[in-house]
Amino acid sequence: MDATPHFADDLVECLRELGHPLCAGLDPHLDLVPPLFRQGTMAPGDPETARAVEVFLREFLHRVAGRVAIVKPQIAFFERLGPEGLAVLARLVKVARGLGLRVLLDAKRGDVGSTAAAYAAAYLGRDAVLPADAMTVNPYLGLDTLEPFLETAADTGRGVFVLVKTSNPGAGDLQDRRLEGGGTLYEALAGELGKRSEALRGERTGYSSLGIVAGATWPGESERLRELLPRSLFLVPGYGAQGAGAEEALRGFVRGPGGSLEGGIVNSSRGLLFPAGSASAGSHAWERAIDDAVDRAVGELREAAR
Amino acid sequence: MDATPHFADDLVECLRELGHPLCAGLDPHLDLVPPLFRQGTMAPGDPETARAVEVFLREFLHRVAGRVAIVKPQIAFFERLGPEGLAVLARLVKVARGLGLRVLLDAKRGDVGSTAAAYAAAYLGRDAVLPADAMTVNPYLGLDTLEPFLETAADTGRGVFVLVKTSNPGAGDLQDRRLEGGGTLYEALAGELGKRSEALRGERTGYSSLGIVAGATWPGESERLRELLPRSLFLVPGYGAQGAGAEEALRGFVRGPGGSLEGGIVNSSRGLLFPAGSASAGSHAWERAIDDAVDRAVGELREAAR
Numbered sequence: 001m002d003a004t005p006h007f008a009d010d011l012v013e014c015l016r017e018l019g020h021p022l023c024a025g026l027d028p029h030l031d032l033v034p035p036l037f038r039q040g041t042m043a044p045g046d047p048e049t050a051r052a053v054e055v056f057l058r059e060f061l062h063r064v065a066g067r068v069a070i071v072k073p074q075i076a077f078f079e080r081l082g083p084e085g086l087a088v089l090a091r092l093v094k095v096a097r098g099l100g101l102r103v104l105l106d107a108k109r110g111d112v113g114s115t116a117a118a119y120a121a122a123y124l125g126r127d128a129v130l131p132a133d134a135m136t137v138n139p140y141l142g143l144d145t146l147e148p149f150l151e152t153a154a155d156t157g158r159g160v161f162v163l164v165k166t167s168n169p170g171a172g173d174l175q176d177r178r179l180e181g182g183g184t185l186y187e188a189l190a191g192e193l194g195k196r197s198e199a200l201r202g203e204r205t206g207y208s209s210l211g212i213v214a215g216a217t218w219p220g221e222s223e224r225l226r227e228l229l230p231r232s233l234f235l236v237p238g239y240g241a242q243g244a245g246a247e248e249a250l251r252g253f254v255r256g257p258g259g260s261l262e263g264g265i266v267n268s269s270r271g272l273l274f275p276a277g278s279a280s281a282g283s284h285a286w287e288r289a290i291d292d293a294v295d296r297a298v299g300e301l302r303e304a305a306r
Numbered sequence: 307m308d309a310t311p312h313f314a315d316d317l318v319e320c321l322r323e324l325g326h327p328l329c330a331g332l333d334p335h336l337d338l339v340p341p342l343f344r345q346g347t348m349a350p351g352d353p354e355t356a357r358a359v360e361v362f363l364r365e366f367l368h369r370v371a372g373r374v375a376i377v378k379p380q381i382a383f384f385e386r387l388g389p390e391g392l393a394v395l396a397r398l399v400k401v402a403r404g405l406g407l408r409v410l411l412d413a414k415r416g417d418v419g420s421t422a423a424a425y426a427a428a429y430l431g432r433d434a435v436l437p438a439d440a441m442t443v444n445p446y447l448g449l450d451t452l453e454p455f456l457e458t459a460a461d462t463g464r465g466v467f468v469l470v471k472t473s474n475p476g477a478g479d480l481q482d483r484r485l486e487g488g489g490t491l492y493e494a495l496a497g498e499l500g501k502r503s504e505a506l507r508g509e510r511t512g513y514s515s516l517g518i519v520a521g522a523t524w525p526g527e528s529e530r531l532r533e534l535l536p537r538s539l540f541l542v543p544g545y546g547a548q549g550a551g552a553e554e555a556l557r558g559f560v561r562g563p564g565g566s567l568e569g570g571i572v573n574s575s576r577g578l579l580f581p582a583g584s585a586s587a588g589s590h591a592w593e594r595a596i597d598d599a600v601d602r603a604v605g606e607l608r609e610a611a612r
């Protein structure tokens with residue numbers, strides 16, 4: 001009988017083997033889907049659109065399988081397509097896992113007790129309708145609202161990434177507020193998560209399946225977050241299209257046993273899905289454009305991790 | 307040609323006519339669906355389950371039509387059923403609107419720019435796949451991430467309720483943090499929203515389609531929020547099953563032109579959907595249990611609003 005899997009242990013071992021932390025984001029902006037894959041009107045309500053997105057992303061998954069450890073579908077772009085979009089996402093999750101890829105569902109859910117439990121069951125539970133390896137959650141409602149996600153993740157060996165410091169320009173509006181008595185809101189939140197992350201630490205690598213989101217666009221804050229959360233995996237958005245370089249993206253990482261920087265994953269969505277040259281008509285040109293984009297990002301991140 | 311609707315104006319006029327602020331929450335907890343409507347295993351992945359939920363809630367909508375102004379489906383419970391659950395929700399939204407009910411989608415979405423735009427388009431846009439009259443959003447990522455929702459709402463005449471002070475026990479973990487220089491995080495957020503709410507004010511009632519969530523469980527905080535946001539509609543969860551009474555629920559309301567308290571809606575989910583007696587076998591007993599529950603809540607709220 002298999003032991004329960006452990007998200008952080010499994011992911012970190014795979015990342016060490018690959019030698020880079022690149023995560024491929026699946027953000028199917030309809031107006032950016034390359035001509036090779038476009039069908040019909042590409043309007044959100046057109047059933048052909050969901051089909052086009054499915055074929056496009058399935059081909060993409062086949063391209064990146066074995067080269068990245070994990071993919072991150074952004075559920076908003078599938079919700080935009082209606083129920084059929086969610087059915088496409090469910091099939092793509094199966095394809096990805098069948099190809100040996102982990103799936104981090106970027107859903108940023110958060111709600112009160114029994115509602116949070118419904119979200120956790122839907123995406124992390126034993127009978128999940130869309131079984132992800134991990135998901136992102138929003139902490140604004142309070143720490144009690146994170147518990148159903150953490151309990152479900154502990155039960156099924158899956159992972160949770162809590163939004164702490166996001167990559168967008170206005171991230172600081174709430175997150176950077178200075179508190180009476182010192183420190184910022186995001187630091188106070190990280191402090192609270194520290195206690196909880198211990199319970200989800202893996203036996204093999206020591207990393208916790210309670211991770212956080214720490215935007216590449218705020219490298220100083222990522223360093224601070226690492227001090228507060230030494231064993232949490234960081235999901236780092238904002239690398240590439242959003243403006244941050246590889247060195248900034250790895251600022252919250254630490255030296256692993258092999259001497260390279262580790263401790264999280266660095267997401268690139270548009271840079272990998274829609275690279276320059278991928279709008280060419282032929283499928284060979286498209287494949288090469290994706291391969292080159294992955295090579296480039298892997299090269300940058302490996303170099304920066306040395 | 308019809309003028310663009312205005313969510314707050316339309317809702318407030320309807321609430322004044324009805325004389326109470328009751329909102330019926332649609333939270334189909336699978337284990338609470340009454341025997342009358344249960345089908346098959348009631349497991350989340352069973353297609354019969356989505357069908358049972360659809361029939362149950364359709365009957366419920368017919369029961370409450372004309373007696374409440376607005377219903378609030380909690381999308382988590384539909385997501386829990388997979389793509390078919392979302393298809394059921396889309397059909398129920400049509401039924402509700404056809405019965406003259408407004409639909410407030412409780413989705414608590416929040417994400418960075420282009421992703422927030424996808425959520426806004428999906429639920430509030432001109433070609434929405436699930437066209438709600440208003441939706442709830444989460445502000446943790448920052449004020450820039452609320453803009454796509456507010457812009458879409460302004461364009462289509464729909465509404466947005468921003469989570470400010472939620473009803474759960476741990477709501478204060480982040481929301482009540484005291485800030486350097488005075489005040490709390492939720493007050494600072496409300497202050498920022500005040501500026502933005504002006505742009506979405508209706509011409510007929512003066513209320514803004516930028517509303518907030520203000521839990522009935524924190525009546526003192528609701529009073530404070532009303533000082534900061536005199537023209538915002540409050541969505542008040544936490545009344546009934548979550549423990550707060552009608553008087554607490556209305557604490558953030560103000561005297562309207564007819565002398566009664568107004569300025570928001572008070573949600574009851576379990577208290578209306580699953581009242582005592584509604585588990586009886588017969589359809590007449592079920593109907594009476596729902597009617598009684600609505601009567602009771604309406605009576606309490608009307609009394610408290612005097």
